[in-house]
Amino acid sequence: MPKDLQLQVSPQIATNESLLNEYVAKLCKVTPNQIQKVAVIKRSIDARQKAIKYNLKLEVYFVDEKFSNQKIQLPDYKNVSNKPEVIIVGAGPAGLFAALQLIELGLKPIIIERGKDIRGRRRDLKAINIDHVVNPDSNYCFGEGGAGTYSDGKLYTRSKKRGDVDRILNLLVAFGASPDILIEAHPHIGTNKLPQIIQDIREKIIECGGIVHFETRVTDLIIKNNTIQGVQIQNGASIMAENVILATGHSARDIFELLQNKQIFIEAKPFALGVRAEHSQELIDKIQYSCDYRGEHLPPAPYSIVKQVGGRGMYSFCMCPGGVIAPCATSPDEVVTNGWSPSKRDQATANSGIVIELKLEDFKPFAKFGALAGMEFQKSIEQNAWRLAGQSQKVPAQRMIDFVQQKVSIDIPKTSYVPGTTSVEMGQIFPSFLTQILREGFSEFGKSMKGYLTNEAILHAPESRTSSPVRIPRHSESLEHVQIKGLYPCGEGAGYAGGIISAAIDGEKCALKIKESIN
DSSP: OOEEEEEEEOHHHHTOHHHHHHHHHHHHTSOGGGEEEEEEEEEEEEOSSSSOEEEEEEEEEETTSOOOOOOOOOOOOOOOTTSOEEEEEOOSHHHHHHHHHHHHTTOEEEEEOSSOOHHHHHHHHHIIIIIOOOBTTBSSSSSTTGGGTTSTTBOOOOOGGGSOHHHHHHHHHHTTOOGGGGTBSSOBOOTTTHHHHHHHHHHHHHHTTOEEEOSOOEEEEEEETTEEEEEEETTSOEEEOSOEEEOOOTTOHHHHHHHHHTTOOOEEOOOEEEEEEEEEHHHHHHHHHTSSOOOTTSOOOOOOOEEEETTEEEEEEEEETTOEEEEOOSSTTOOOEEEEOOTTOOSSEEEEEEEEEOOGGGGGGGGGGGGGHHHHHHHHHHHHHHHHTTSSSOEEEEEHHHHHTTOOOSOOOOOSOTTOEEEOOGGGTSOHHHHHHHHHHHHHHHHHSTTOSOTTSEEEEEEOOSSOSEEOOBOTTTOOBSSSBTEEEOHHHHTSOOSHHHHHHHHHHHHHHHHHHHO
8 A cells, every 4th residue: 555645845846756755755764766756645844934835645666566656547438429419518628517517428519609710719809909890609608619728728716515526636637737727726728738738628528429510500499389399500500409408608698598588497697896906926926935046946926805795795816827818708798707728837037917896786786687687797897997997808907006096007018918008097987886895895805915905007997707696596306497398408508517627517517417318
């Protein structure tokens, strides 16, 4: 049996295999050549003290013990060409992992994705960044892999109550992700590597007999006697199946409108909204590591901060060390921001959403929209930003202290947001209660993180797509919609996930329930 160890070591030792082996050998009172392998099981950084340490959970294999370094393998996926068909609307993490699970269960997935494949999608992202042209069907939110493909690849969900996190991580490794995601406290794939993994998943689905339709938008659900029959697509054609997984993501507003127009029960859901703040990565490193220079043994520092301001939570969201801010509008008449990092997190800036919890009563001015009140609230802020930015994909921006002091910034330095910035007093974008909480909150942040409140930090607005503004209710046991038999609301768009891992788990859950219902 290997020896289990949990210990704290310096960054130099933790990041050097030879030094770590020597350290462990000394701890175990053996020579280094008596150790066959020191396997790191879990790894995290403790930066609470001046002397920064790595927390390591290890398995130590001595020379007379068996150690298997076998590569993680994919499940034995069978060909499902002639098996019962299940429609999946949306090719994000929920949809793709639902498809893989269906294949494993002997069912045939038919994925319908409004956006383009990975290659075609890149051209549309370039058009947003360079030409300020938004394709409503292919952008940072819509297309192969969904919002996650070009939104960093953070895998932070660790809540075991959602399901088997390790299973999803192992599948990602089998499809090409770094094995490091199995051991890091905050695993991350990187926007530069995730597209190839998504493409490989799609190719496996097709190889096994599944079908993937790109540039195919669902325009209607075919329902008879409160039972799903199939879907209608934009050219008027129908695709029929007795089970439909609805995994359209948090930005598929036309789907929410379709459900409401068909009197299919949905409900407004609280979400969070705010700005995206960008600092130099060097400054964040100094604050978090309490040092003048981070050095080669530590990764670019992240941060996580939460405050209660005016009776509401204000917190960092989707923090991207060494990353950039991206334009994530899904309609030509709005501005939306998000952030991502490449796998090495080697960009000069760090950015994070800084958002405030909203409540259902905040949506009262939009009550006439019923269950879509939160969505319309969200949309109004995004459209305000677009108008203030000169009806382009330039983003309204303001220096942080200027925002707190209600001053229009005389100039905005170049930020990582490629389409450019427009100097705006952000109080014009948000309702007054949100603006006031943001101003007070940044002052509080500055007290907790000395140096965070600086005029060198630039705020970009809005960060508005933190989660779906709508929930599509389903039965807790069967996961079917509470009204429509055979319809399975799934993932972030339905209000049952909050990121790549939780969405993938939810996709698998829906696939398993469909198999149960067929049996």
